[in-house]
Amino acid sequence: MxxxxxxxxxxxxxxxxxxxxxxxxxxxxxxxxxxELADPVPYMEGGELLxxxxxxxxxxxxxxxxxxxxxxxxxxxxxxxxxxxxYYDDIPDALVxxxxxxxxxxxxxxxxxPFLAISKxxxxxxAADQYRAVTAGFEAQRELTRAALAEGPxxxxxxxxxxxxxxxxxxxxxxxxxxxxxxxxxxxxxxxTADVERLRDRPAPVSAVVGDADDRVELQSLGTGRRVRGxxxxxxxxxxxxxxRYAVHSAVALLTLTTxxxxxxxxxxxxxxxxxxxxxxxxxxxHARAVAGxxxxxxxxxxxxxxxxxxxxxxxxxxxxxxxxxxxxxAFAESVExxxxxxxxxVLAVPERDDRLVVLAVDGGAVVTAVAAACAGQDxxxxxxxxxxSAPTGPIAAAGAYKQAEQxxxxxxxxxxxxxxxxxxxxxxxxxLLADDAVRAFADxxxxxxxxxxxxxxxxxxxxxxxxxxxxxxWDAAAADLGVHRHTLRYRMRRVExxxxxxxxxxxVRMELWLxxxxxxxxxxxx
Numbered sequence: 001m002x003x004x005x006x007x008x009x010x011x012x013x014x015x016x017x018x019x020x021x022x023x024x025x026x027x028x029x030x031x032x033x034x035x036e037l038a039d040p041v042p043y044m045e046g047g048e049l050l051x052x053x054x055x056x057x058x059x060x061x062x063x064x065x066x067x068x069x070x071x072x073x074x075x076x077x078x079x080x081x082x083x084x085x086x087y088y089d090d091i092p093d094a095l096v097x098x099x100x101x102x103x104x105x106x107x108x109x110x111x112x113x114p115f116l117a118i119s120k121x122x123x124x125x126x127a128a129d130q131y132r133a134v135t136a137g138f139e140a141q142r143e144l145t146r147a148a149l150a151e152g153p154x155x156x157x158x159x160x161x162x163x164x165x166x167x168x169x170x171x172x173x174x175x176x177x178x179x180x181x182x183x184x185x186x187x188x189x190x191x192x193t194a195d196v197e198r199l200r201d202r203p204a205p206v207s208a209v210v211g212d213a214d215d216r217v218e219l220q221s222l223g224t225g226r227r228v229r230g231x232x233x234x235x236x237x238x239x240x241x242x243x244x245r246y247a248v249h250s251a252v253a254l255l256t257l258t259t260x261x262x263x264x265x266x267x268x269x270x271x272x273x274x275x276x277x278x279x280x281x282x283x284x285x286x287h288a289r290a291v292a293g294x295x296x297x298x299x300x301x302x303x304x305x306x307x308x309x310x311x312x313x314x315x316x317x318x319x320x321x322x323x324x325x326x327x328x329x330x331a332f333a334e335s336v337e338x339x340x341x342x343x344x345x346x347v348l349a350v351p352e353r354d355d356r357l358v359v360l361a362v363d364g365g366a367v368v369t370a371v372a373a374a375c376a377g378q379d380x381x382x383x384x385x386x387x388x389x390s391a392p393t394g395p396i397a398a399a400g401a402y403k404q405a406e407q408x409x410x411x412x413x414x415x416x417x418x419x420x421x422x423x424x425x426x427x428x429x430x431x432x433l434l435a436d437d438a439v440r441a442f443a444d445x446x447x448x449x450x451x452x453x454x455x456x457x458x459x460x461x462x463x464x465x466x467x468x469x470x471x472x473x474x475w476d477a478a479a480a481d482l483g484v485h486r487h488t489l490r491y492r493m494r495r496v497e498x499x500x501x502x503x504x505x506x507x508x509v510r511m512e513l514w515l516x517x518x519x520x521x522x523x524x525x526x527x
Contacts, residue, residue, distance in 0.1 A: 002030070004025065005026070005027060006025040008107075013117065015112070019108055021102075021104045021106055027079070029048070029125075031122060032048070032115075032118050034052070036056050039068075044075045044077055048076075049080075049107075049118070051118060052081070054088055060092045065098040066098045069098040073102050079106070080107065082106065091108055144160065144251055145254060153170055153178065156255060161182060163247040167184075167185035167189070168181055169181075169189035169232070171233070172230050173228060173230055174334050195208065196219065196231045206221045207219060217233055217234065222255050273296060283399060298346050299347070299348060299361075300395050304362055304363055304394070305401075306358070306404070307371065307387060308388045308402075309332055309356070310355055310385060329351070335370065336349055339369075345365050347361050348360040348361075375418035383418035386409065386419075387412065388404075443515070447517070449500065459495065461499070464482060467481045
């Protein structure tokens, strides 16, 4: 603690006594300053104990003393030391009364106590307080370092919360809480996600203070580069002191080191994961299991989903290569890994190239759930990425799952959706796929001659063809639907064959014509 007026009064060598402001003696003293100016306020910073002999003060003028004391109090001066027996035998009543009115500390300094002794006492106390703060800071640094080496980030957060007499939390780059202490601060820490996200959008290193005087929270970025890798939040009821500041800086350094080390390990794991994926896609599941070991082995023991993600906005072909942490799928990959980390789930995420990410995740697990939730109801233009998701599979069918995910991704692109699951394609209808421009162009070309024929008023070949195909070539049923004689329908079908130059006896021709009719709907081909 810094020196206070109360601690100076307890200093036996100074012999100070209190004449006013008894209730304000616990105010800290930042410095002891001598000034005989009638108005020393312009030279005050706040926190000073002002020492005077009243050489230039009209200390017996009540109005002058009221103005003098009020200005000192408003400037943040913590107290006034008056030298007794120099110009006045005692402190004049006018000054005492003015000090009492403002509850402003007024100390009597005996003649035998030089101002220099008071200055030295304040200076020595401040130096001792700083030494204690530095010593406490170094001790906190040692304790936090031991915690980081032995137990990891969660232990660092717990020790830091104890040192600052508040709470602390560490976040990953996505704003997810990785560790918090004490437990009661869980909900408070979770409410800061938006503040952490705003911190992430600014170049590192960066800090911010949020909250109010009773719930003050400092946010500090983590990471050695210009991109924020995470954040540390420290909540206290008051601004941090010197010792607490040392502890926070130490925690930031240790958590940054842990983060960077984790990134190096992640890079190594990613290379291993890429090898496992290549082996799975090559049908070498036994080798893949051997290489996966304890790191990815559990993922291969249960049904998994294969997910392929690409940026919602593909990069321009001429754009320069972006740094790894600035590529479009970097944030998506981080969100996938964060979801797995929070659930204690194994995930294999491999950048196949700058614009494609391949993920193996537990079927029904946190990663698949998080991706589905993030993409729910979103169009491709709104989403972080466009995703294709395979059906549940195992190591032996990984190559097939990759094809399923690619097919689902292609459909997602065509439909303008953020996520398509292969199950939708296999269990649903093929008709939505006919909305593709290439299919529509094929249909237009195939049916154009029939529509042109009908436009001349010489028959209704398109409607007749649709009815005949829908009745699987049954003449009587199709003719009844059209309200014509079956011989009339036979004549129309011969005209269709003549105009198209194709035989309706060929099942491939019938299939193509039916799909063409479905693709064009009830409208004529575009011109």
